[in-house]
Structure formats: structure tokens, C-alpha cells
Amino acid sequence: MRGKKSEWLTHEYFRTYRIANAVDIITRDPFAYLRELEALTVDNGIYEFLPNWQKDSALHKFIRFIADDILMGDTDGPTRVPFGTDPLNPQWILPADAAMMNYGIIREPLFFIPDTPAPAPGNVDDPSELDDPHHVANACYDYLVDLQGTQAYEDLMSRIADEVFFVMFSNRRALANLHKFLAVYVREVDPQYIGEDENELGRLLERDGELKRVRPPGWARKAVFYRDRGRCTSCGVNLSGLIDTFDVANYDHMMPLSRGGLNDVTNLQLLCERCNNRKADRITIPSNRYRRWY
Known part of the structure; x- marks a missing residue:
């Protein structure tokens, strides 16, 4: 539940357009991404979208889902971010930590990527293009999984969702495409199968x-x-x-x-x-x- 917020939004634009572009591409043809989107709607996930006029809109929810997937993908790839005062020998951190610092959620990285990545063929001169050994990728993955359960990560998702929402709210076709996709699952909701602990949802239908x-x-x-x-x-x-x-x-x-x-x-x-x-x-x-x- 999003608490009361100021009418003003301070933009930092940390990967805002990359995430907005991903949301736009996926909403154009969501059924081509069903495998990636499955977790959004399985196990009655569509129920979260049903309550009327939520300020935490359907687009906010979808943005967070896509942003979370992108940040998880950063745990095994060439998207690490340099940190430190020595540009020749920086420490490396994940974009999630860089984003939280960018938004003022944390002051220092919570996690440094361990070990020296093994160079990919043909890319030895560019540290940002290096492939991770398995133990490094596993350490990054474990860190992000643990981070997802923290208030800091929730605050990060909220900031990202607000910024991307601001950029995308004017794109009526993207919004219509999103709701066309969600409607497929709304049409499958049967009050008969809504649990007793969710009776309020049944009354919405x-x-x-x-x-x-x-x-x-x-x-x-x-x-x-x-x-x-x-x-x-x-x-x-x-x-x-x-x-x-x-x-x-x-x-x-x-x-x-x-x-x-x-x-x-x-x-x-x-x-x-x-x-x-x-x-x-x-x-x-x-x-x-x-x-x-x-």
C-alpha cells in the first residue's frame, strides 16, 4: 500500500527510459512474453489489480514487476557499475545498489561484487563487458534475493514506479495494451472460487x-x-x-x-x-x- 505522497515528484532518471521502453515493448505483444509474465498472474495474482481506483495503479504494479525482472537480470551480466575514487581500479557494484544511492535510499553500497570477473573473448580491454564466473553470479543473485525482502528495496521499487509512471501515463496506447492483456485474466475470475478471506473481492464483481x-x-x-x-x-x-x-x-x-x-x-x-x-x-x-x- 502506497502512503500519502507529495504532489511533487523529484526525478533522478536512473534507467527510467530503459524500463519504460521495456514496459512499452512488452505491452505491445505481451503474449510473446508469457513465460516472463507468468509470475504476475499465477496463483490469483490478478486479484491485486481488481480493487477499484487504486492510486497504486495497474501500471505501477506492472512497472515494478518489469523493473524487478530487469534488476534480477543484472545479477548475471555486463551491467555492473564502478564505485570508488580510483577510476583505474574501482570496486564493482550492482545497478540496484547504484540506484538506491542515486535516490538517496542508502549512502554506501550494501554489496560489492566479489572476485575478479573472468574476461570474455575479445572484450579484455573493457571491464564493463566481462562475463561473471558462476560463483560471482551466484553471490550477486543471492544478494538481490535477500535485498528484495527489505524496506530499502521496496522504497526503490516505489521510486522507479513513480518515475516510469510519469513518463508513460501519457501513452494511451501502451495503457490500453496493458489493460487488454490484464482483461484476459480478469475475464477468468469467478466469484465462486474466491476464498472466504477475500470476500470483498467477490463483491466487486x-x-x-x-x-x-x-x-x-x-x-x-x-x-x-x-x-x-x-x-x-x-x-x-x-x-x-x-x-x-x-x-x-x-x-x-x-x-x-x-x-x-x-x-x-x-x-x-x-x-x-x-x-x-x-x-x-x-x-x-x-x-x-x-x-x-x-
């Missing part, structure tokens, strides 16, 4: 695989209204002059609830009444037209 419609809260409507610049994302008509700027009739679920969509801020787009009625509960590709900043 209108019927098997379909969530009840719940009015978007003010913070969600405000975020989507300003993201879409107060204009219908389909036809471009200016909606900012309406008597009720935040009329819920103008907020469309990109992935309709009847098709497994979520009541989630990242599943909303701004539409005028005419375009919203025309779309109804069909699945359509969101507009990729955006108004220039200047």
Missing part, C-alpha cells in the same frame, strides 16, 4: 469476469482531464468549457468493463459525449494524437 461500474474519484478524473489537455482524445473537441469540467460521462474505460476492464486511472481516456456513445462497449485503438506543448 457484477458477474463472472466483469467488475461493477464505480464512479471515478475526483483525483482520477483530474489526472485524466489534464493529461488529455481537456480535449476529446477522439475528435479533439474542447471540453474545458463545460459547466461540469469533471462530468463522469466524459470518462471512458479504454478496455470496457464488460470485456474485463478495470476501474483504474490508467484505463481511462477523455471523450466527448458523442464519441463516447459511438464507442459504447467496443474495444477500439486509442488515439495517438497529442497536442503540442508549444
Whole structure:
């Protein structure tokens, strides 16, 4: 659960765009990555996405999953980071430690990569391209597994998710692709098989695989209204002059609830009444037209 946060976000941009790019690529064709994404939805993992209007949105959750996978991949590869005042003989640390220092979560590395990596053929002049011996890779893996259970790592995932969310929230097509993927699993949710300790989840459903419609809260409507610049994302008509700027009739679920969509801020787009009625509960590709900043 994410606690109350300031309305301001300080960006450090530590691998933000690399993670955002990975999220975008995977959401374009998620079923090509089912093996990597399996842990996200197995054992009722989809249940975490069902509660209505979570500020820890579906995109936040997906970003953390992808970022965690990327950091785990760093335990066996050429992505180590130099540390120390001697550029010729640095100590080497994992990107996870470098990121936590970058965000001010820790002051010093918690782990130094042991031993001298064995050089890969043809790359002996570039320490950053060296392959790890098995015992080094194992030590890095064990460290990261232990780190994942700490508050420091949770804080790191929160910072990464907030930054990548900020970069990606405007990408309506990536958001729609994410919700199209999640809807496959939402459609499989049957209240009959929800455990007694999760009765609240069962009450969220209108019927098997379909969530009840719940009015978007003010913070969600405000975020989507300003993201879409107060204009219908389909036809471009200016909606900012309406008597009720935040009329819920103008907020469309990109992935309709009847098709497994979520009541989630990242599943909303701004539409005028005419375009919203025309779309109804069909699945359509969101507009990729955006108004220039200047």
C-alpha cells in the first residue's frame, strides 16, 4: 500500500527510459512474453489489480514487476557499475545498489561484487563487458534475493514506479495494451472460487469476469482531464468549457468493463459525449494524437 505522497515528484532518471521502453515493448505483444509474465498472474495474482481506483495503479504494479525482472537480470551480466575514487581500479557494484544511492535510499553500497570477473573473448580491454564466473553470479543473485525482502528495496521499487509512471501515463496506447492483456485474466475470475478471506473481492464483481461500474474519484478524473489537455482524445473537441469540467460521462474505460476492464486511472481516456456513445462497449485503438506543448 502506497502512503500519502507529495504532489511533487523529484526525478533522478536512473534507467527510467530503459524500463519504460521495456514496459512499452512488452505491452505491445505481451503474449510473446508469457513465460516472463507468468509470475504476475499465477496463483490469483490478478486479484491485486481488481480493487477499484487504486492510486497504486495497474501500471505501477506492472512497472515494478518489469523493473524487478530487469534488476534480477543484472545479477548475471555486463551491467555492473564502478564505485570508488580510483577510476583505474574501482570496486564493482550492482545497478540496484547504484540506484538506491542515486535516490538517496542508502549512502554506501550494501554489496560489492566479489572476485575478479573472468574476461570474455575479445572484450579484455573493457571491464564493463566481462562475463561473471558462476560463483560471482551466484553471490550477486543471492544478494538481490535477500535485498528484495527489505524496506530499502521496496522504497526503490516505489521510486522507479513513480518515475516510469510519469513518463508513460501519457501513452494511451501502451495503457490500453496493458489493460487488454490484464482483461484476459480478469475475464477468468469467478466469484465462486474466491476464498472466504477475500470476500470483498467477490463483491466487486457484477458477474463472472466483469467488475461493477464505480464512479471515478475526483483525483482520477483530474489526472485524466489534464493529461488529455481537456480535449476529446477522439475528435479533439474542447471540453474545458463545460459547466461540469469533471462530468463522469466524459470518462471512458479504454478496455470496457464488460470485456474485463478495470476501474483504474490508467484505463481511462477523455471523450466527448458523442464519441463516447459511438464507442459504447467496443474495444477500439486509442488515439495517438497529442497536442503540442508549444
